[in-house]
Amino acid sequence: xxxxxxxxxxxxxxxxxxxxxxxxxxxxxxxxxxxxxxxxxxxxxxxxxxxxxxxxxxxxxxxxxxxxxxxxxxxxxxxxxxxxxxxxxxxxxxxxxx
Amino acid sequence: xxxxxxxxxxxxxxxxxxxxxxxxxxxxxxxxxxxxxxxxxxxxxxxxxxxxxxxxxxxxxxxxxxxxxxxxxxxxxxxxxxxxxxxxxxxxxxxxxxxxxxxxxxxxxxxxxxxxxxxxxxxxxxxxxxxxxxxxxxxxxxxxxxxxxxxxxxxxxxxxxxxxxxxxxxxxxxxxxxxxxxxxxxxxxxxxxxxxxxxxxxxxxxxxxxxxxxxxxxxxxxxxxxxxxxxxxxxxxxxxxxxxxxxxxxxxxxxxxxxxxxxxxxxxxxxxxxxxxxxxxxxxxxxxxxxxxxxxxxxxxxxxxxxxxxxxxxxxxxxxxxxxxxxxxxxxxxxxxxxxxxxxxxxxxxxxxxxxxxxxxxxxxxxxxxxxxxxxxxxxxxxxx
Numbered sequence: 141x142x143x144x145x146x147x148x149x150x151x152x153x154x155x156x157x158x159x160x161x162x163x164x165x166x167x168x169x170x171x172x173x174x175x176x177x178x179x180x181x182x183x184x185x186x187x188x189x190x191x192x193x194x195x196x197x198x199x200x201x202x203x204x205x206x207x208x209x210x211x212x213x214x215x216x217x218x219x220x221x222x223x224x225x226x227x228x229x230x231x232x233x234x235x236x237x238x
Numbered sequence: 239x240x241x242x243x244x245x246x247x248x249x250x251x252x253x254x255x256x257x258x259x260x261x262x263x264x265x266x267x268x269x270x271x272x273x274x275x276x277x278x279x280x281x282x283x284x285x286x287x288x289x290x291x292x293x294x295x296x297x298x299x300x301x302x303x304x305x306x307x308x309x310x311x312x313x314x315x316x317x318x319x320x321x322x323x324x325x326x327x328x329x330x331x332x333x334x335x336x337x338x339x340x341x342x343x344x345x346x347x348x349x350x351x352x353x354x355x356x357x358x359x360x361x362x363x364x365x366x367x368x369x370x371x372x373x374x375x376x377x378x379x380x381x382x383x384x385x386x387x388x389x390x391x392x393x394x395x396x397x398x399x400x401x402x403x404x405x406x407x408x409x410x411x412x413x414x415x416x417x418x419x420x421x422x423x424x425x426x427x428x429x430x431x432x433x434x435x436x437x438x439x440x441x442x443x444x445x446x447x448x449x450x451x452x453x454x455x456x457x458x459x460x461x462x463x464x465x466x467x468x469x470x471x472x473x474x475x476x477x478x479x480x481x482x483x484x485x486x487x488x489x490x491x492x493x494x495x496x497x498x499x500x501x502x503x504x505x506x507x508x509x510x511x512x513x514x515x516x517x518x519x520x521x522x523x524x525x526x527x528x529x530x531x532x533x534x535x536x537x538x539x540x541x542x543x544x545x546x547x548x549x550x551x552x553x554x555x556x557x558x559x560x561x562x563x564x565x566x567x568x569x570x571x572x573x574x575x576x577x578x579x580x581x582x583x584x585x586x587x588x589x590x591x592x593x594x595x596x597x598x599x600x601x602x603x604x605x606x607x608x609x610x611x612x613x614x615x616x617x618x619x620x621x622x623x
Binding site: 147149150183185186187188191192197199200233234236 | 309311331
């Protein structure tokens with residue numbers, strides 16, 4: 141079971157209160173996690189990555205296991221601790237004014 | 239008149255209430271009152287923390303609302319309510335240009351690819367609650383016919399032969415005004431900063447610039463066919479061939495559906511500004527909010543004054559009762575003024591200082607109905623039967 145932590149605005153949008161738990165068949169990557177997340181919560185489409193290009197939005201970051209994985213290719217396997225559910229995959233709104 | 243929503247309810251019809259829809263930099267607020275418009279209840283923030291560029295309702299069904307919800311972090315969302323704003327649901331947020339979008343000019347004159355940034359303005363159909371138009375940045379017009387679930391571009395506008403020469407204004411290259419002709423469903427006017435006004439007479443398939451008579455000193459050819467920074471246009475439903483315009487500088491009027499324009503700034507203290515609105519029952523009564531200059535976006539002399547013309551332009555009177563007349567340095571943005579259609583026409587506007595002012599007597603007297611909201615981006619009014 142994959143654990144995903146969303147920023148507050150996206151938790152509100154998806155009407156979830158805490159971590160999201162996802163079941164993923166096959167390899168656990170950024171792409172497969174986000175695909176599963178958007179399938180479960182279609183209202184998140186377009187808010188984390190582009191609808192068509194699937195590129196990460198500029199002010200969104202992906203953290204896990206105290207690492208910034210934002211610039212990793214989307215099909216790179218995520219750390220084992222994320223794949224086993226020991227650690228969450230964290231979607232972050234980058235710190236900026238506003 | 240796009241800022242007036244209560245189209246099905248004519249003068250003299252008894253009203254149970256008025257609903258003012260306010261979009262701000264940090265959420266949406268809904269203000270309600272009875273027909274006296276003295277006491278107001280405020281709900282919100284809805285979508286707290288998000289920019290609500292526009293919040294509006296369907297003229298055909300006052301319970302149907304649409305909101306453009308945007309964020310620099312998480313992009314564009316469109317929210318829909320079927321119960322007057324009590325509950326909301328996110329609907330379609332994919333705004334994909336038709337085909338290969340090509341380029342327009344960037345600020346430095348170089349070609350720049352068309353890129354979707356946000357929805358500036360939503361204009362519901364006058365007759366069908368499920369049909370709604372969206373004006374977006376980079377400038378294009380989209381339409382949904384299923385209540386916002388999916389959006390299709392009307393590409394004839396963006397692909398007009400002048401498109402590659404369009405340039406953004408300071409706020410971005412936005413399509414910010416959509417005016418539907420109540421007598422002719424095939425005719426739509428839009429305004430783009432900084433390309434100008436365009437009109438379609440075939441339901442959006444083909445478009446023509448409608449800027450003859452505009453003169454803008456800030457562009458190489460002051461009377462060019464396109465390139466004018468039009469801030470807002472307004473129409474009275476009874477007279478759709480007459481349009482009023484607040485341009486970057488100059489208040490303008492057209493008597494021939496945008497074929498030609500002439501200046502009606504007259505005795506205004508300054509003719510720079512953003513919103514323009516028309517009285518619900520008097521087609522020649524027009525409201526503007528003069529702003530000092532394009533580099534000083536606040537009222538002249540620190541006095542917040544709405545100016546009213548009862549003569550269709552040129553002769554203007556300041557409306558000051560209840561508005562701050564010293565040390566006031568707020569702005570009123572293009573989508574932040576609206577009128578209701580009660581017997582005594584109500585006029586409403588919101589400021590970048592977070593105040594929403596209302597007048598229940600066509601502008602003679604004003605009072606704040608909200609004082610400390612985030613900067614106001616849009617104000618609309620609905621009449622509740």
